[in-house]
Amino acid sequence: MHSEVVASRSAEQRDSTRESRNGTPHLDAVSLAIIEQLQEDGRRPYAAIGKAVGLSEAAVRQRVQKLLDQGVMQIVAVTDPLTVGFRRQAMVGINVEGDVEKIAEALTDMSEVEYVVMTAGSFDILAEIVCEDDDHLLDVINKRIRSLPGVRSTESFVYLKLKKQTYMWGTR
Amino acid sequence: MHSEVVASRSAEQRDSTRESRNGTPHLDAVSLAIIEQLQEDGRRPYAAIGKAVGLSEAAVRQRVQKLLDQGVMQIVAVTDPLTVGFRRQAMVGINVEGDVEKIAEALTDMSEVEYVVMTAGSFDILAEIVCEDDDHLLDVINKRIRSLPGVRSTESFVYLKLKKQTYMWGTR
DNA sequence: CTGAGACCTGCGGATTTCGCAGCAGTCCGC
DNA sequence: GCGGACTGCTGCGAAATCCGCAGGTCTCAG
Known part of the structure; x- marks a missing residue:
């Protein structure tokens, strides 16, 4: 029904974010999907995001926190x-x-x-x-x-x- | 203690945001302060913002909603x-x-x-x-x-x- | 086999969000 | 001067969300 992004993480992409040689973390499809959700609305609830990407609320929260900590993304107000x-x-x-x-x-x-x-x-x-x-x-x-x-x-x-x-x- | 931005809104700036002749809404000091808070952290709770700018939680919420509706700001995730x-x-x-x-x-x-x-x-x-x-x-x-x-x-x-x-x- | 590490889920309790009714101040027109 | 429309703020209770934590699973290394 609601577009699951992935289900069976068959090796290779556990470790959703991992250092590659140039220092920038590699992002898997789920994290990318989470970012997309937050690009539409930076205040969207974790549960809603979870439903959209096929993850529990807690998992989304942990991933978002990690993305913020790593500096991969930031959630901010932008203005003209x-x-x-x-x-x-x-x-x-x-x-x-x-x-x-x-x-x-x-x-x-x-x-x-x-x-x-x-x-x-x-x-x-x-x-x-x-x-x-x-x-x-x-x-x-x-x-x-x-x-x-x-x-x-x-x-x-x-x-x-x-x-x-x-x-x-x-x-x- | 916590830096109140204003207290007695002495005329002139009720109507926190109003159309000026070129079409861009004018922003008062309180809205500006709210924006600054959200530029630091787009997910900061309304109550915390309210404490910082000297407004109730509900008032902050209404202002933020208005700023979003007017397109003055948007809260989004930004990435590299x-x-x-x-x-x-x-x-x-x-x-x-x-x-x-x-x-x-x-x-x-x-x-x-x-x-x-x-x-x-x-x-x-x-x-x-x-x-x-x-x-x-x-x-x-x-x-x-x-x-x-x-x-x-x-x-x-x-x-x-x-x-x-x-x-x-x-x-x- | 065993331990460490990464990641997920589920679940209460604390916190936040949300909608709404009520109140105060301003700006009309009469 | 006095209603009436409008805007913005507050204070609430109910609903939804956030948060921390205790497991469980999987993988990798030794």
């Missing part, structure tokens, strides 16, 4: 920054000479920087900035980022309109 | 895409001739596209793509995006390493 009073956002492409990782670390430490990723292509790093107003944004980009030793150049893309933002990884 | 099996990600900068909004809409409809924003600067649109492997990524960029009528050019930045990703807007 505009609504919460941050009126200027920008993506900044950065070119670095020398240690890219080091610059990335420095960006990570800035509270206005929401997102940092090292990339291949004509930028070494992309960083998303969330600010209260133009002055604040200008300050962060010009004073704090461009002055980092090793930053060769930056290019800014000020956000005009956010069209889509989902958190539905694994739900398709 | 890599852990869930999406091994290739990229940011794509796009230049458009003609109706930018239209292209943005088209991108929004693609399930692999996680994030779409219209920008000022040398790209008209930035879109984040989440894929399972290289083939999938190539397919989305070359076949689906570049073939959209009006797309003049694209530039891709394949993700090498995600360094930071927070959901703490309003928490600083």
Whole structure:
């Protein structure tokens, strides 16, 4: 009736989450299904999730706790920054000479920087900035980022309109 | 003892959330405080939140429900895409001739596209793509995006390493 | 064979959620 | 000034959920 994900766990995937060589835990189908449930509604009761994935309430609870402890997922409220009073956002492409990782670390430490990723292509790093107003944004980009030793150049893309933002990884 | 956010709501901010002219609801300090609580832990009990912000359990519950209904926030599980099996990600900068909004809409409809924003600067649109492997990524960029009528050019930045990703807007 | 470890189930008791009735303050129009 | 509509908060009791813990099963290693 209700789609059971698995029943006879025939070897191989007991140990629902286990370290693989690169350090990221491997997830089995059931944990994935649990995550999907929580991506639809982070407050869905464990019993309801259990019914959906074919597990007892307690088992779901233990798995969720483990996923949280391991840092595989987190359950949080996400908002539209505009609504919460941050009126200027920008993506900044950065070119670095020398240690890219080091610059990335420095960006990570800035509270206005929401997102940092090292990339291949004509930028070494992309960083998303969330600010209260133009002055604040200008300050962060010009004073704090461009002055980092090793930053060769930056290019800014000020956000005009956010069209889509989902958190539905694994739900398709 | 426990930091009350407000007590005498002296006019002005009854109507905790109200439409301002641009359509985005205005949030008062208490709702902001509630959001902060839920950004730390999306499953925190209403009573605990109430204690923190100085409201009854029922009041917090009503406010949270309203914030969800209005779409101001959503409570969801967020994960590291890599852990869930999406091994290739990229940011794509796009230049458009003609109706930018239209292209943005088209991108929004693609399930692999996680994030779409219209920008000022040398790209008209930035879109984040989440894929399972290289083939999938190539397919989305070359076949689906570049073939959209009006797309003049694209530039891709394949993700090498995600360094930071927070959901703490309003928490600083 | 035996012990350790991972994972699941079942079950009470504590806690939380939920729905609702009641109350207070504001903003109308009359 | 005074109802009436509206919004938001509180306080409750009932229902549902969460939580901890004591087993049980399976697998692997020695």
